[in-house]
Amino acid sequence: MLRYPANEDVTLESYFGVFRYSRRAIQLVWSTHRGLTIALALFTVTAGVLPAAVAYVGKLIVDGVVSEIVTVQDGGSAEYSLVFAWVIVEGLLVAGLAGVQRAIGFCQALLRVLLSQRVNILILEKALTLDLAQFEDSEFYDKLNRARQEASSRPLSLVNRTFGLAQHGISLASFGGLLLQFSPWAVLILIAAGIPAFAAETAFSGERFRVFRRRSPERRMLLYLEMVLAREDHAKEVKLFSLGRELMSRYRNIFGVLYEEDRKLAIRRDGWGFALSLFGNVAFYSTYAWIAVSTIQGSISLGEMTMYLLVFKQGQSSVSSMLTSIGGMYEDNLYLSNLYEYLEEETPQGHGISTTGPDPSAGLTFDNVSFTYPGGSHSAVRNVSFSIRPGQSVAIVGLNGSGKTTLIKLMAGLYPPDSGSIYYQGMELSQWNLAELRKSIGVIFQDFNRYQLPVGENIGVGDVGHLWEDERWIDAATKGKAAKFIDKLPEGYQTPLGRWFNKGQELSGGEWQRVALSRAFMRTGADILVLDEPTASMDSQTESEIFDDFQSLTADKIAILISHRFSTVRRAELIMVMDQGEIIERGSHGELLAMGGQYARLFELQARGYR
Numbered sequence: 001m002l003r004y005p006a007n008e009d010v011t012l013e014s015y016f017g018v019f020r021y022s023r024r025a026i027q028l029v030w031s032t033h034r035g036l037t038i039a040l041a042l043f044t045v046t047a048g049v050l051p052a053a054v055a056y057v058g059k060l061i062v063d064g065v066v067s068e069i070v071t072v073q074d075g076g077s078a079e080y081s082l083v084f085a086w087v088i089v090e091g092l093l094v095a096g097l098a099g100v101q102r103a104i105g106f107c108q109a110l111l112r113v114l115l116s117q118r119v120n121i122l123i124l125e126k127a128l129t130l131d132l133a134q135f136e137d138s139e140f141y142d143k144l145n146r147a148r149q150e151a152s153s154r155p156l157s158l159v160n161r162t163f164g165l166a167q168h169g170i171s172l173a174s175f176g177g178l179l180l181q182f183s184p185w186a187v188l189i190l191i192a193a194g195i196p197a198f199a200a201e202t203a204f205s206g207e208r209f210r211v212f213r214r215r216s217p218e219r220r221m222l223l224y225l226e227m228v229l230a231r232e233d234h235a236k237e238v239k240l241f242s243l244g245r246e247l248m249s250r251y252r253n254i255f256g257v258l259y260e261e262d263r264k265l266a267i268r269r270d271g272w273g274f275a276l277s278l279f280g281n282v283a284f285y286s287t288y289a290w291i292a293v294s295t296i297q298g299s300i301s302l303g304e305m306t307m308y309l310l311v312f313k314q315g316q317s318s319v320s321s322m323l324t325s326i327g328g329m330y331e332d333n334l335y336l337s338n339l340y341e342y343l344e345e346e347t348p349q350g351h352g353i354s355t356t357g358p359d360p361s362a363g364l365t366f367d368n369v370s371f372t373y374p375g376g377s378h379s380a381v382r383n384v385s386f387s388i389r390p391g392q393s394v395a396i397v398g399l400n401g402s403g404k405t406t407l408i409k410l411m412a413g414l415y416p417p418d419s420g421s422i423y424y425q426g427m428e429l430s431q432w433n434l435a436e437l438r439k440s441i442g443v444i445f446q447d448f449n450r451y452q453l454p455v456g457e458n459i460g461v462g463d464v465g466h467l468w469e470d471e472r473w474i475d476a477a478t479k480g481k482a483a484k485f486i487d488k489l490p491e492g493y494q495t496p497l498g499r500w501f502n503k504g505q506e507l508s509g510g511e512w513q514r515v516a517l518s519r520a521f522m523r524t525g526a527d528i529l530v531l532d533e534p535t536a537s538m539d540s541q542t543e544s545e546i547f548d549d550f551q552s553l554t555a556d557k558i559a560i561l562i563s564h565r566f567s568t569v570r571r572a573e574l575i576m577v578m579d580q581g582e583i584i585e586r587g588s589h590g591e592l593l594a595m596g597g598q599y600a601r602l603f604e605l606q607a608r609g610y611r
Ligand code: ADP
Pocket: 136, 373, 374, 376, 379, 380, 398, 399, 400, 401, 402, 403, 404, 405, 406, 407
């Protein structure tokens, strides 16, 4: 079980941590829609002041009634109009309050939709600027996922709570204003009675906030287990290996640990909350008694008594609403802190701006390149040097994990090398405009994406500039040996693939590979084409045919192929053999056989299998 040190020095700053992101949340809302934000603020202030006004009018009504009773008792005749007028005013104020509350709800509903869209776009746009290495960094991935979850509700929720806090704060202040006439001490009691519970709520919310953050890895594991247990693409293996029970028990254990921590915190929080609220109650009822005594003694009128009692009662309920708001704010803060951490993640330093190199015929050069994955224990690529000129076909062979794919990723600028340099057309990759560089390179990785899109578009993504050109799809699919089975699909090239959407068709592994290969054939504008074992699930006959096409397509280009099939590899002009990140042998098929090294040995091994 992962355990993390609790770094919980309670400083004043960490104490008020629940308010940390309120300002930013309001900024976010402000920049999303100014009109609605201003309206929301105005309505909030109005909703804050109105209850005190209602209480004040209530006092005027009671005082009016009492004075009329006195008039009648003194033998005069009653005058109703003033009392009626105040009743109407109070009725209007109450109706106004209801209207304002509705208006607040209306603004919030609109803002919620706008804000969730805006936050999602911020998140996705940021994702586009990130490095592959960042996606593979588990901590970063955590941030991204946490930011995406609840993107639609949290920012507004924090804003609502902040505004709610302000609204009740304003109510409290206006109640205080009214109470001041009775006694400044009463105001003090009203505020002081709320302070202990307020302090406890803030402190515990802050603690929950910190505990929650610290437990990220455990929650990530829970999410992951949920995914493995519930997703169709995992179901097959989970069933076959009977992993269900084992995974469920892990799921339960992790949950148990988290729950225990939550339970303890909740007990402490609610225990203290209750004890401290008792203190508030005592203060409240003492003041209540005081107000009653003052009325009997005649120092305040009956109307004033009604008002003060109402104000005091409502003041208390404002305090408890404020506590509830604060209690919920910790979660919102947690969310926003994730969001901002993610949005403020450093974007990789800008690439260069060159769109062509000084010498297009120079092809591709690796000069003593080494690379270790972030957090990796050993170099995935070590001191690699080679040159490939346009028109040359190259194959890379080697055992699993020898660094072949990494080499390709470096070539495509997906990671910068740790040392050494990579040149394309005589210009170092870092000087290249990344978009322009990637236009020149087409790579089909072995773990290519299976888009849940129509099969035609699945091919079209190979060249976004021509994504919807169905003639190009058909041409590419023919070369990628996918055309035959696509023609048999119910809606041809428009058949959606995958199971996410209605009428989606699932393809076999080999068929998916053909679709991916067709993607490579879409990329006619690229100068470097790389196939990273995309034919592994195909029979050798088909693979061989595909490579004939591939070679004719790439006659004046750089074609790089990674394969374990020597029948295909042997046709390449240059074969590089990789082992533990290094290139240990290079040459043509004949030369390598003559050398009698690893290549010869592997070739012999495979050939024996076929005999
Ligand atoms: P190959 O393509 O020859 O099978 P790779 O280039 O995929 O080999 O992997 C080379 C080494 O780099 C392996 O030791 C592997 O564990 C490591 N590696 C590959 N991908 C990653 C990654 N995304 N993060 C960390 N290490 C990786």
